[in-house]
Amino acid sequence: MNRIKDLFKVKDKAILNVFVTAGYPNLSDMPEIVKTLAASGVDMVEIGMPYSDPLADGETIQHSSKVALENGMHLDLLFEQLRALRPTVDIPIILMGYFNQLMQYGVEAFIQAASEAGVDGMILPDLPLIEYERTYKPLFEAANISVSFLICPSTPADRIRKIDTLSQGFIYMVADAATTGQTRDLSEAQRTYFKHIQRLDLQNPRLIGFGISTRDHFVQAAQFARGAIIGSAFLRAIDPKKPENESNSLDERIRGFVGSILEPTVSVG
Amino acid sequence: MTRIDEHGYYGRFGGAFVPEMLFRNIEELRRVYTDWIAEPAFQKEFQALLKDYVGRPTPLYFAERLSEKYKSQIFLKREDLNHTGAHKINNTIGQILVAQRVGKTRIIAETGAGQHGVATATVCALKGIKCIVYMGEVDIERQAPNVARMRMLGAEVRPAKSGSKTLKDATNEAIRDWIQNPEDTHYIIGSVVGPHPFPDMVARFQSVISEEMQKQLLDKIGREHPDRIIACVGGGSNAAGAFYHFLNNESVKLTAVEAAGEGVESGKSAATSILGRDGIIHGSRTLLMQTKDGQIIEPHSISAGLDYPGIGPLHAHLIDSGRAEAIPITDKEALEAGFELSRLEGIIPALESAHALAALNKLALEKEEVVVVNLSGRGDKDLATYIRHMGE
Numbered sequence A: 001m002n003r004i005k006d007l008f009k010v011k012d013k014a015i016l017n018v019f020v021t022a023g024y025p026n027l028s029d030m031p032e033i034v035k036t037l038a039a040s041g042v043d044m045v046e047i048g049m050p051y052s053d054p055l056a057d058g059e060t061i062q063h064s065s066k067v068a069l070e071n072g073m074h075l076d077l078l079f080e081q082l083r084a085l086r087p088t089v090d091i092p093i094i095l096m097g098y099f100n101q102l103m104q105y106g107v108e109a110f111i112q113a114a115s116e117a118g119v120d121g122m123i124l125p126d127l128p129l130i131e132y133e134r135t136y137k138p139l140f141e142a143a144n145i146s147v148s149f150l151i152c153p154s155t156p157a158d159r160i161r162k163i164d165t166l167s168q169g170f171i172y173m174v175a176d177a178a179t180t181g182q183t184r185d186l187s188e189a190q191r192t193y194f195k196h197i198q199r200l201d202l203q204n205p206r207l208i209g210f211g212i213s214t215r216d217h218f219v220q221a222a223q224f225a226r227g228a229i230i231g232s233a234f235l236r237a238i239d240p241k242k243p244e245n246e247s248n249s250l251d252e253r254i255r256g257f258v259g260s261i262l263e264p265t266v267s268v269g
Numbered sequence B: 001m002t003r004i005d006e007h008g009y010y011g012r013f014g015g016a017f018v019p020e021m022l023f024r025n026i027e028e029l030r031r032v033y034t035d036w037i038a039e040p041a042f043q044k045e046f047q048a049l050l051k052d053y054v055g056r057p058t059p060l061y062f063a064e065r066l067s068e069k070y071k072s073q074i075f076l077k078r079e080d081l082n083h084t085g086a087h088k089i090n091n092t093i094g095q096i097l098v099a100q101r102v103g104k105t106r107i108i109a110e111t112g113a114g115q116h117g118v119a120t121a122t123v124c125a126l127k128g129i130k131c132i133v134y135m136g137e138v139d140i141e142r143q144a145p146n147v148a149r150m151r152m153l154g155a156e157v158r159p160a161k162s163g164s165k166t167l168k169d170a171t172n173e174a175i176r177d178w179i180q181n182p183e184d185t186h187y188i189i190g191s192v193v194g195p196h197p198f199p200d201m202v203a204r205f206q207s208v209i210s211e212e213m214q215k216q217l218l219d220k221i222g223r224e225h226p227d228r229i230i231a232c233v234g235g236g237s238n239a240a241g242a243f244y245h246f247l248n249n250e251s252v253k254l255t256a257v258e259a260a261g262e263g264v265e266s267g268k269s270a271a272t273s274i275l276g277r278d279g280i281i282h283g284s285r286t287l288l289m290q291t292k293d294g295q296i297i298e299p300h301s302i303s304a305g306l307d308y309p310g311i312g313p314l315h316a317h318l319i320d321s322g323r324a325e326a327i328p329i330t331d332k333e334a335l336e337a338g339f340e341l342s343r344l345e346g347i348i349p350a351l352e353s354a355h356a357l358a359a360l361n362k363l364a365l366e367k368e369e370v371v372v373v374n375l376s377g378r379g380d381k382d383l384a385t386y387i388r389h390m391g392e
């Protein structure tokens, strides 16, 4: 069984994947956040493993990582939280992080711990395709953990084909040349890019990420892909330090945000 | 093996661990850099600028009083006499020519001591190209004269406010900028660090240092090689340049000097080869100071140019394989060596270079041993720090 493959098989509406940094805003919030997300209709979650030097991330995720590390988050604790969480939610869980974190934990030990914690997929933006292909692919496959690679507007067509062969579950389509967290409307160039990718007729479904922050973005993304990934906008919406969040509980903030994206239901295409 | 393999590795160190958004830029450079550097037109322009603009060749100076003190034959390779005051400009001249050939119209750079920032701002002024330099907030304060120089040269200096607010964080910000501006921007990285092909490309541009040394030594001592070369290592570009043509000559001892900060075990150090283990920083697999969980540790050195938790992959390989010896030098030892050179030879060295000089005190040098210390830069930028410690 692979929850990611199953989700893409059965779901005919737009898929919403929400990113949250483990250990943010408080050390033990992640499991409750994931449960609330699942209960409010989010289809899958991407859990960020906080890192000291997150190169591909913008200010919002950098900040959440810094807070999480200061709170004391580390990988063994994350796996412990996930093992307790897994029996209570059905949706796919993906881990996102930087390859050095796996290297230091030991790649094989990491995969085993992730597998035992019920992790379904991984996103590792700085793991080179060639390293994955040469060394790590069989390890992830044996553990039934799908690795999703990124494509972006500058990825050449032959490389997209290669990424399609190596990715499992879905391809992460970066909406723009950007680190995470920028919020612009879809430009004409992006639409052209998305249409170009649609015509390649890839075997993997695609989710659009980076810069998706509103229902409007989500609706537009669903015209060109199976859905979208929202990260920074969600972290901002639950940031307890934001004055507009002060009067709401974490639960209310999460439900409010997801409702603002998902209601009413968004179709694909 | 001291040259990279086809995937950009020196032994097990190197590679290109970069997000997809940088793949095309890195790949484009990788495909063309060796051909371009070899091209006669490129070489003609590069060599002409090194000669008439930078002022090369830099002298190889026999330091008589220093030699007397350390009972050996000490030569100083005077990179401090380059235009802008350090070796950094050898690389920025080369890279601005590469940037022009890839058709980029905007340049970004990171800087620690500010020497690379100044060298980048300089070549951008020379070519009329827009220049943005990222610099840690801590370094903006401790290297104020260089910040003023960059601004005077027309560059925009952007403070890096994350982490330790030093070189590592400035490099993070520069890489993030490149991710967001891949089309028009070239990143002139300042040392032999970063994803392949940067470490090799920068080493090639800096290799002029050892190329000149060979000719100068032949002239002065009748043979092309010294017995030992000493250079400081932040990322390792001046050391890579000084070692380059001697890498495969085992009769030349290579001494790589690292910043020990307040002491290797003090918790405030940048002695990467001792405190680090294999990890990934700025797109390269190398020795890295990090926690058990792989979180990068914030380093410390009095010298902004050596205040870095990693080391270029070439040096990780040289040290790991035993080809080079790493020597840690504390803040205090570096300051003393800086004062010593000033009084013995009338040369005020950069604090980075002062680390290399301090190693003379740690080595058991033989009487006739020919030692070249790579004097990577001049000390003007560090006067405030020197003055603070004067008479201590």
Ligand SMILES: Cc1ncc(COP(=O)(O)O)c(C=O)c1O
Residues within 6 Å of the ligand: B086, B087, B112, B113, B114, B115, B116, B190, B191, B192, B232, B233, B234, B235, B236, B237, B238, B239, B304, B305, B306, B350, B352, B353, B376, B377, B378
């Ligand atoms: C004078 C001088 N020497 C050495 C360094 C260290 O850099 P690298 O190790 O790349 O030579 C710097 C860096 O700023 C410098 O300014």
